[in-house]
Amino acid sequence: xxQRGRRTERVSGDERQDxxxxxxxxxxxxxxxxxxxxxxxxxxxxxSRPTFYFYFSSKDEVLLALLDRxxxxxxxxxxxxxxxxxxxxxxxxxRSIGMFIDVFVxxxxxxxxxxxxxxxxxxxxxxxSRSMQSWADFTTGVIQSEQSRxxxxxxxxxxxxxxxxxxxxxxxxxxxxxxxxxxxAESRALDVLSTIxxxxxxxxxxxxxx
Amino acid sequence: xxQRGRRTERVSGDERQDxxxxxxxxxxxxxxxxxxxxxxxxxxxxxSRPTFYFYFSSKDEVLLALLDRxxxxxxxxxxxxxxxxxxxxxxxxxRSIGMFIDVFVxxxxxxxxxxxxxxxxxxxxxxxSRSMQSWADFTTGVIQSEQSRxxxxxxxxxxxxxxxxxxxxxxxxxxxxxxxxxxxAESRALDVLSTIxxxxxxxxxxxxxx
DNA sequence: CGAGATAGTCAACACCGTGTTGATTGATGC
DNA sequence: GCATCAATCAACACGGTGTTGACTATCTCG
Numbered sequence: 001x002x003q004r005g006r007r008t009e010r011v012s013g014d015e016r017q018d019x020x021x022x023x024x025x026x027x028x029x030x031x032x033x034x035x036x037x038x039x040x041x042x043x044x045x046x047x048s049r050p051t052f053y054f055y056f057s058s059k060d061e062v063l064l065a066l067l068d069r070x071x072x073x074x075x076x077x078x079x080x081x082x083x084x085x086x087x088x089x090x091x092x093x094x095r096s097i098g099m100f101i102d103v104f105v106x107x108x109x110x111x112x113x114x115x116x117x118x119x120x121x122x123x124x125x126x127x128x129s130r131s132m133q134s135w136a137d138f139t140t141g142v143i144q145s146e147q148s149r150x151x152x153x154x155x156x157x158x159x160x161x162x163x164x165x166x167x168x169x170x171x172x173x174x175x176x177x178x179x180x181x182x183x184x185a186e187s188r189a190l191d192v193l194s195t196i197x198x199x200x201x202x203x204x205x206x207x208x209x210x
Numbered sequence: 211x212x213q214r215g216r217r218t219e220r221v222s223g224d225e226r227q228d229x230x231x232x233x234x235x236x237x238x239x240x241x242x243x244x245x246x247x248x249x250x251x252x253x254x255x256x257x258s259r260p261t262f263y264f265y266f267s268s269k270d271e272v273l274l275a276l277l278d279r280x281x282x283x284x285x286x287x288x289x290x291x292x293x294x295x296x297x298x299x300x301x302x303x304x305r306s307i308g309m310f311i312d313v314f315v316x317x318x319x320x321x322x323x324x325x326x327x328x329x330x331x332x333x334x335x336x337x338x339s340r341s342m343q344s345w346a347d348f349t350t351g352v353i354q355s356e357q358s359r360x361x362x363x364x365x366x367x368x369x370x371x372x373x374x375x376x377x378x379x380x381x382x383x384x385x386x387x388x389x390x391x392x393x394x395a396e397s398r399a400l401d402v403l404s405t406i407x408x409x410x411x412x413x414x415x416x417x418x419x420x
Numbered sequence: 421c422g423a424g425a426t427a428g429t430c431a432a433c434a435c436c437g438t439g440t441t442g443a444t445t446g447a448t449g450c
Numbered sequence: 451g452c453a454t455c456a457a458t459c460a461a462c463a464c465g466g467t468g469t470t471g472a473c474t475a476t477c478t479c480g
Contacts, residue, residue, distance in 0.1 A: 032330055037466065048430050053468070112329075119326045120242055129391045136392045155415060160402045163392045167385055168378035168406075175377055181339045182346045182373045192370045200409040205365060247437060258459050263439070
């Protein structure tokens, strides 16, 4: 971008702050947060280490800022989830789980770093749990309505079921993305997850359609 | 313990090594490994920091040693898993999952620390995955035989299903133990997990018994 | 315009945790 | 009584974090 108007040698604060975030996200694509020094983040943004502290009070604050943006997208994504569970339960659930996977894939670096930081940082933990809550709440609502219209068996609390299945998604997807072992082939992950969801919500591969 | 025989001022190496492990496990009950310094481990074992390095080359080595002992127990535990799936599928699965939970509860500190370290340490990752593999292999075998005797529907690879469900167990149990949110009440965890297992393996709450 | 506020910057410092070196000590065996 | 070996630790080197205090550029308002 070309400088317009009077030449200002000094770059604005917002640009610097953004440069730190961009640098952080790029480096998180290669390495864990622990292996990235504040020096590197500062260098990447063209500033010195003490100046970094002018913008963020720690590395974790940077992660928090990145995670914040992801959370916003998650909430938008959850709002755009399919609603046609009565007419096409299997398709609707599969598309919901597909969205969950897509968010993880799109923000792989931030998600991985957040999961690692969750253990030691309460703010990260709170923010992460907020986004999982979004999925769980949506899921709970759908399961409840499927149960009350008689398509899904009861015998288990809808919220418990929703939480269990969403935690499974989180864990299976991180295992797939990090190529852990044991794991599931990436190409089959969506199929495996939706099969488990359908069977454990409806007690069958072919839920009734009114 | 009272000194017997000739008085030896100096304690034996094995005792020291053990004292480090005992100290580590105790401290891991309160704090994460990152928040425990080698100084503390050394102090707890009655030695100086440099001497710690005579016994272990790093903090992670200590965790690895603790984890090793857990792995042994896991393998013994898996060997003792019920085999009466044909006559009482629901009971047998419930007892298997119960054992999984028991191992986590019994070694909560080590398990939590290992999960946190898994992200940065390849050896911890390898060791952890070995124990998950034990559960997954056992589970895969049972699912396969249930599928081939016609009690469980196919449509999904037995190993994929086994891995997915075991990863769910790991994640749900850690969420419960760490009182994360969203989570499942501790008292209902076993019930929730076994319901999901039964439904997704058999496609029903009441598998056929020959 | 000029004085004071405000935003941004960084050299230098204090601190803490890790891992290493090299010298020392007490048992053990020959 | 001498050599060996396991065990020990003071002292050091290093790298990362977070803070201080002084400095500079830009903006603002009388």
